[in-house]
Amino acid sequence: MDKVDMTYSELIGNTTISTKEKITVFLSEVKALIKIGIVNSNLITAITGFLVAIALTNASFSNHWGIFLLMIIGSALVIAGGCIMNNWYDVDIDPKMSRTKKRPTVTGFFSLRAVLVMGIVVSSLGLAVLMFTTWYAALFAFIGWFGYVVLYTMWSKRRYTLNTAIGSLSGAMPPVIGWAAVDPSFHVVPLIMFLIMFIWQTPHFLALAMKKKEEYKAAGVPMLPVVKGMGITKRQINVYIACLLPLPLFLLPTLGLTFTIVATILNIAWLVIGFIGLFTEKDMKWANLVFIFSLNYLTILFPLMIIVTLPIFN
Numbered sequence: 001m002d003k004v005d006m007t008y009s010e011l012i013g014n015t016t017i018s019t020k021e022k023i024t025v026f027l028s029e030v031k032a033l034i035k036i037g038i039v040n041s042n043l044i045t046a047i048t049g050f051l052v053a054i055a056l057t058n059a060s061f062s063n064h065w066g067i068f069l070l071m072i073i074g075s076a077l078v079i080a081g082g083c084i085m086n087n088w089y090d091v092d093i094d095p096k097m098s099r100t101k102k103r104p105t106v107t108g109f110f111s112l113r114a115v116l117v118m119g120i121v122v123s124s125l126g127l128a129v130l131m132f133t134t135w136y137a138a139l140f141a142f143i144g145w146f147g148y149v150v151l152y153t154m155w156s157k158r159r160y161t162l163n164t165a166i167g168s169l170s171g172a173m174p175p176v177i178g179w180a181a182v183d184p185s186f187h188v189v190p191l192i193m194f195l196i197m198f199i200w201q202t203p204h205f206l207a208l209a210m211k212k213k214e215e216y217k218a219a220g221v222p223m224l225p226v227v228k229g230m231g232i233t234k235r236q237i238n239v240y241i242a243c244l245l246p247l248p249l250f251l252l253p254t255l256g257l258t259f260t261i262v263a264t265i266l267n268i269a270w271l272v273i274g275f276i277g278l279f280t281e282k283d284m285k286w287a288n289l290v291f292i293f294s295l296n297y298l299t300i301l302f303p304l305m306i307i308v309t310l311p312i313f314n
Helices: 008-013 019-034 036-056 065-092 112-130 135-156 163-171 174-182 188-211 213-219 230-244 247-277 283-307
Strands: none
Touching: 008 019, 019 036, 019 065, 019 112, 036 065, 036 174, 036 188, 036 283, 065 112, 065 135, 065 174, 112 135, 135 163, 135 174, 163 188, 174 188, 188 213, 188 230, 188 247, 188 283, 230 247, 230 283, 247 283
8 A cells, every 4th residue: 555545544554654654744744734835925925025024124033033933833823724625625536636736635544623723723823823923923824714615716706717816815915914013003015015915926827827727627616717808808907917016115214225126127027928928839848938937936035025124235
């Protein structure tokens, strides 16, 4: 029997597998259950929101390091809890897609009842931890969780082509959570961070949907390329990228000229790539380019927000 095809109880009771191997397999299955990549990427934007808030509100990190740790732990738990709930709910369609058919809910490594309990407990713990930062941070985390688990996973994912935009609410919340843990009052910077993340997700995931069109079709998920075709999907990708263009200007007074210039260059470069897609028939190659650029976009943009708030830029 292959290790990944064992249930948790079978793994524990198998005397032919060493303890070290059991731990390795268990951790691997847990990472798949909580979608560790999603947790890590969302924590990057949450940390950015927190550190930029520290810098722009003239707060001291040394006085907030405890809050920083609570924000990271609480956010990670809420995000992980939401992902666990998503895995629990999507167990019927995940076997139909290559990138999801090995998830522990599909293979049966964890029972569905155990997954449901884990999802509720982990989510609740995360919200409780965030309550020790600020009430607003916990509220924004709950809104993000609700958006992902209920509005996206349970309601819109299998019904509407707008599921991507609806799900973007949750992915846009982490920088707001990070900021609110420091300063719960309104500020334009977390608002623009939210808008950047909200808008960014649609071209990112539509490009992925183009690449995985046949799998989404087989799973019965009405992604835009499946329902409306590649042409309108490429136009929508361009519309969303174009919506990013003015956003760096709103951060010029706070994050400065360097950030605004770099962010604008990234936006223009992405839009040029998107515009090329309107005239090419190599849809898969173009979708892959859009997808890869979207990853590099965030990898550059959010760390840059932290860098430009360092004393050397002031």
